[in-house]
Amino acid sequence: MDRPESAPSGQPGDRPSVPEQRANGDPYLRVRDLRVRFDTTDGVVRAVDGVSFAVERGRTLGIVGESGSGKSVTSLAVLGLHDARRATITGEIFLGGRQLVGLPEEEVRQLRGRDMAMIFQDPLSALHPYYTVGKQIAEAYRVHHPRAGKREARQRAVDMLGRVGIPQPARRFDQHPHEFSGGMRQRAMIAMALVNDPDLLIADEPTTALDVTVQAQILDLLADLQAEFHSAIIMITHDLGVVSQVADDVLVMYGGRAVEHGSVEQVLRRPQHPYTWGLLSSVPSLHGDADADLVPIRGNPPSLINLPSGCAFHPRCRYADRNGDRSRTEVPALSPTGEAGHLVACHLAAEERVRLYREEIAHVGVAR
Amino acid sequence: MSASQVDEAREAGSTAEAEPLLRVRGLSKHFPVRSGLRGRHLVRAVDGLDFDVRPGQTLGLVGESGCGKTTTGRMLVRLLEPTSGSIEFDGRDITHAGRRELRPLRQDLQIIFQDPYASLNPRHTVGRIIAMPLQVNGIKPPGGVKARVRELLETVGLNPEHYNRYPHEFSGGQRQRIGIARALALRPKLVVADEPVSALDVSIQAQVINLLRDLQRDLGLAFVFIAHDLAVVRHFCQRVAVMYLGKVVEIGDRADIYERPQHPYTRALLSAIPDVTKLGPAGRIRLAGDVPTPLDPPSGCRFRTRCWKARDICATEEPALVPRDGGRQATACHFPESGPVGAETGGPVDVTVEEVSK
Numbered sequence: 001m002d003r004p005e006s007a008p009s010g011q012p013g014d015r016p017s018v019p020e021q022r023a024n025g026d027p028y029l030r031v032r033d034l035r036v037r038f039d040t041t042d043g044v045v046r047a048v049d050g051v052s053f054a055v056e057r058g059r060t061l062g063i064v065g066e067s068g069s070g071k072s073v074t075s076l077a078v079l080g081l082h083d084a085r086r087a088t089i090t091g092e093i094f095l096g097g098r099q100l101v102g103l104p105e106e107e108v109r110q111l112r113g114r115d116m117a118m119i120f121q122d123p124l125s126a127l128h129p130y131y132t133v134g135k136q137i138a139e140a141y142r143v144h145h146p147r148a149g150k151r152e153a154r155q156r157a158v159d160m161l162g163r164v165g166i167p168q169p170a171r172r173f174d175q176h177p178h179e180f181s182g183g184m185r186q187r188a189m190i191a192m193a194l195v196n197d198p199d200l201l202i203a204d205e206p207t208t209a210l211d212v213t214v215q216a217q218i219l220d221l222l223a224d225l226q227a228e229f230h231s232a233i234i235m236i237t238h239d240l241g242v243v244s245q246v247a248d249d250v251l252v253m254y255g256g257r258a259v260e261h262g263s264v265e266q267v268l269r270r271p272q273h274p275y276t277w278g279l280l281s282s283v284p285s286l287h288g289d290a291d292a293d294l295v296p297i298r299g300n301p302p303s304l305i306n307l308p309s310g311c312a313f314h315p316r317c318r319y320a321d322r323n324g325d326r327s328r329t330e331v332p333a334l335s336p337t338g339e340a341g342h343l344v345a346c347h348l349a350a351e352e353r354v355r356l357y358r359e360e361i362a363h364v365g366v367a368r
Numbered sequence: 369m370s371a372s373q374v375d376e377a378r379e380a381g382s383t384a385e386a387e388p389l390l391r392v393r394g395l396s397k398h399f400p401v402r403s404g405l406r407g408r409h410l411v412r413a414v415d416g417l418d419f420d421v422r423p424g425q426t427l428g429l430v431g432e433s434g435c436g437k438t439t440t441g442r443m444l445v446r447l448l449e450p451t452s453g454s455i456e457f458d459g460r461d462i463t464h465a466g467r468r469e470l471r472p473l474r475q476d477l478q479i480i481f482q483d484p485y486a487s488l489n490p491r492h493t494v495g496r497i498i499a500m501p502l503q504v505n506g507i508k509p510p511g512g513v514k515a516r517v518r519e520l521l522e523t524v525g526l527n528p529e530h531y532n533r534y535p536h537e538f539s540g541g542q543r544q545r546i547g548i549a550r551a552l553a554l555r556p557k558l559v560v561a562d563e564p565v566s567a568l569d570v571s572i573q574a575q576v577i578n579l580l581r582d583l584q585r586d587l588g589l590a591f592v593f594i595a596h597d598l599a600v601v602r603h604f605c606q607r608v609a610v611m612y613l614g615k616v617v618e619i620g621d622r623a624d625i626y627e628r629p630q631h632p633y634t635r636a637l638l639s640a641i642p643d644v645t646k647l648g649p650a651g652r653i654r655l656a657g658d659v660p661t662p663l664d665p666p667s668g669c670r671f672r673t674r675c676w677k678a679r680d681i682c683a684t685e686e687p688a689l690v691p692r693d694g695g696r697q698a699t700a701c702h703f704p705e706s707g708p709v710g711a712e713t714g715g716p717v718d719v720t721v722e723e724v725s726k
Contacts, residue, residue: 066569181658182433211432211596211654213674216640223649238570241642245649264647277481282574283644284599293581294603296574300539 017200023050026097027077028232029116029200034091036070036077047073047306049256050091052334055232055249057199062247062264063236064279065299070256071236075202077116078234080108096199114144118191121205127177127192134158134173137192143198144196165221183214190221197229204236213289219246240283249341252276254311255302258334262342268352272337272344272353277361311347321357325349387459388420389558389590390444390564391452396614397439401663411662413439415614416453418689420718421607423557426584428605430598430637433609434659437594441560444592445479446470453492458557475505478551482563484543488535488725495531501540501553520549541572546580552583556591565600577603598641604709610634613662613670614690620697630692630704633671638709652710669702 036048048070055061065071076082077089077300080100093100095115100108120126128136137160138153144280145153151202155171164187177185186206193201203222205214223246226233233247243250243264252260252275260273271277278297299316302308314320314327321327326347337353346353395417398410414436421427429437442448444455444460454463462473478501481487488497498517502509509516518528524545535543546562551559564580565573581604584591595601601608602622609619610633618631629635632653639653655674659667669687674676681702689700 066571159725183658211597211659212640213432213636214658216654217656219642220649239642240570240644244641244644244647268644268647279570280644282571284574284577284597284603285645286599286602286626286638286641286643288647290626292601293578296576296578297571298575300572302539359697362462 027056028096030054030094032076032092032312037075037088038086042305046256049302051258053251055234057232058230059248060233060235060246062243063251063253064243064250065253066238068301068304069253072204075204075234079112081115113140115198116194116200116309117198119189119193119203119206121208123189126189129177132174132176133188137195140192141195143298148186160195164191182210185324186210186218198231200232202234240279255307259345266339266342273346275313276321372646386422389458389670390421391456392417392419395450395592396452397443397448398451412614413662417616419593419609419619422589424588424590425614426605426609428601429592429594430601431611432596432659434662436614437611438562441562441594445477445561476557478556478559480551480559480561480564483567484540484547488543490535493532493534498549498553501550507643520553524549528614541568541575544576560592562594598637599625601693613665615670618699627708630699630703631701632675632677635705653721
C-alpha cells in the first residue's frame with residue numbers, strides 16, 4: 001500500500017524508475033513451497049504440491065504443462081482467486097515483499113487489478129456482454145483510483161485501448177464486446193489488465209483461442225508493453241513454441257509438481273527431464289523430416305485425484321526401470337543439475353540424463 | 369488388405385494419372401443471414417473451390433477461423449448442402465444426392481470430428497457407438513459385429529475388452545480413437561478429418577497423428593485433413609491447400625507449400641508460427657488486423673487488406689488460382705513470391721494495427 005498513487009493524468013511514466021526497483025535484487029514475485037489442496041467427495045486433490053519460483057520485473061516466466069498439471073491453479077492461487085472454503089493454500093507467496101497467503105480477502109482485493117492482473121484465455125467470458133468495453137476498463141481504473149472522476153477514467157481507458165493497438169479507441173470505447181473481433185477482444189482485455197500499471201501480469205493461455213497471425217500480434221504486443229512498463233509476466237501455456245518465443249525462464253509442471261525449472265535456454269536446449277524430452281519430441285515441427293514419425297509420450301496425463309506413487313511420471317517414462325523401485329516409491333526432489341539455476345526432479349543420475357539426451361533424444365523431435 | 373493392394377493404393381496415390389477419388393469443382397456455400405434493417409445478406413463461407421483427391425492421397429485444408437475449411441469438410445460428406453458447384457466421388461456426382469442415393473456412399477466416405485466429447489453419445493457403450501455404422505447400413509461382418517468392433521478397437525490402439533465401457537470412462541485422446549474406429553468401421557475410401565487433434569494435449573496429439581499416419585499407410589486411405597496448425601498438417605499431408613475467406617489461395621505439394629510458398633498469405637502464416645527451435649522473438653512477417661468478415665469480403669483479392677504487396681489491381685481484379693512454372697503448385701495472387709521462405713520481396717513488413725488505422 002506504500003506505493004505512490006498515480007498522478008491524475010495516470011500516465012504510465014509516473015511509476016518509480018526501474019533501476020531503483022531492481023536495485024534491492026529481490027524478485028517481485030517469490031513463491032515458495034506453494035500447495036493448493038481441494039477436499040472433494042472423491043478424496044483430497046493436491047492440485048499444486050510444493051511449487052517454488054520467482055519472477056523479476058521485466059522478465060517472463062513460462063509455465064508449461066498439460067491439462068491437470070496444476071499450472072492454472074498455481075496462477076489463481078497467486079491472484080487469491082480460489083474460494084477459501086474449498087481450497088486450502090499453504091506456502092509463501094511474496095508479492096513486492098508482502099506475504100499473500102493468509103492475507104485477508106479485502107487486502108488481496110486491493111492488490112488484485114492494481115499490483116497484479118490477469119489475462120484469461122477466453123475474452124468473451126471474461127468481459128461482461130452487457131456493458132461497453134470502455135466502461136468496463138474505466139471501472140477497473142476507478143476501483144483502484146477512487147478519487148478519479150468519470151472523465152479522467154474514460155480518458156485513461158481510451159489511452160489504454162489506443163496503446164494496445166485498437167484503432168479509433170474513442171469510438172471503440174462505446175462498443176460492446178460482441179462488436180469486437182477475437183483479436184480485438186483479447187487486446188481490450190490486455191488494456192483492462194494494464195489500466196492500473198500492474199507490476200505482475202499473469203497470462204493464462206492468452207493466445208490459445210486466437211488464429212496464428214493474430215497470436216503473433218498479441219505476443220508482440222505483450223513484449224512491447226513489457227519493455228515499456230517493465231512488468232513481471234507469467235505466461236501459462238501448453239505451447240512450447242510460444243514459450244520459446246517469450247519466456248526468459250521456464251517451469252515445467254506435471255501432476256501438480258515442478259519437474260524442471262531453468263532458463264529457457266536450459267530447459268528447451270539442454271532439457272534433463274524425460275517429460276520435457278517427451279514434450280519436445282512430440283511437437284510437430286516446420287523443419288526437418290516431415291515423414292519421420294513423431295515420438296509421443298505413451299499413456300495419458302494422470303488424474304490429480306489418483307496420482308501415481310513416487311515420481312508421478314513413472315508410468316509414462318521410458319527410463320523408469322533404470323532405478324529399480326525408486327521411481328515407484330520415492331518422489332524425486334527438485335535438485336540442481338550442476339548448471340546454475342537449472343533444477344530437475346528425476347531419479348536418473350545427472351551424467352546419465354545428459355548422455356541419454358545427447359544419444360537418444362537430441363536428434364528426434366524438434367531437434368530433428 | 370493384402371500387401372499388393374496396399375502397394376497399388378500407394379502407387380495410385382503417387383501417380384498423377386490416377387483418376388481422382390474426389391473431384392471438387394466450383395464448390396460454394398452461401399449462408400443467408402438477417403442483419404438488422406438492411407434485410408438479408410449472404411455469407412459467402414465457401415466461394416468456388418476446385419481440388420482433387422486421389423486414392424490414398426492426403427490433402428490438408430489449412431487456414432484461420434472463418435476461412436471455410438470446416439464448411440468445406442461438411443459439404444464433402446454432405447452434412448451441408450452445397451449452394452453451387454459439384455462434388456464427384458468415385459466417378460459419381462454426389463453434389464445433390466438424396467438420402468437414399470447417399471447411403472451406399474456413406475460407407476466409403478466418413479468423417480472424424482474435432483470434439484471427442486461432443487461427438488460420442490454419452491449414453492451408448494463404446495461397442496454400440498462403433499457398431500452403429502454397421503447396423504445402420506445393415507452390414508453383417510463375417511464373424512459377427514462384436515468381433516469386428518474388437519478388431520477396430522485394437523486397430524486404433526484401444527483395449528478390445530473395453531467395448532462395454534461408456535465414453536466418460538475414456539480420456540480425450542482415447543475418445544478421439546473411438547471416433548476414428550467408428551469412421552473406419554465401414555472400411556471407407558476417404559476420411560474427412562476436421563481438426564482431429566486440436567482439442568488434445570500435446571503428448572496425446574502426437575499419438576493420434578501417428579495413428580492416423582499408420583492407418584493411412586496400412587489401409588491406403590485417402591484423407592481430407594482440416595486443420596489450423598500448419599506444423600501438424602506438414603506431418604500428415606502430401607498435398608496442402610491454403611484457404612482464406614472461402615477461397616483456396618494456394619495449393620501444392622507439401623515441399624512446395626512449406627519451402628517455396630508463392631502466396632504472401634502462406635508466407636505470413638508460416639512465419640507467424642512460434643517455432644520451438646528458435647529462442648526469442650521470431651517471425652518477420654506481421655499481418656495487420658484480423659481476418660475480415662465473410663459477410664462483406666474485400667473486393668478483388670480478399671487478402672489485399674492485410675497484404676504488404678497490395679496495389680490497385682488487387683482491389684479491382686480477383687486473382688485466379690493459376691498453376692505456375694508448369695508445376696503442381698497453383699497460386700491466386702497478382703504478385704506471387706518466388707524463392708525460399710524468408711526471401712520475400714517488398715518485406716519485411718512490420719505494420720501495426722495503429723498505423724493502418726491512420
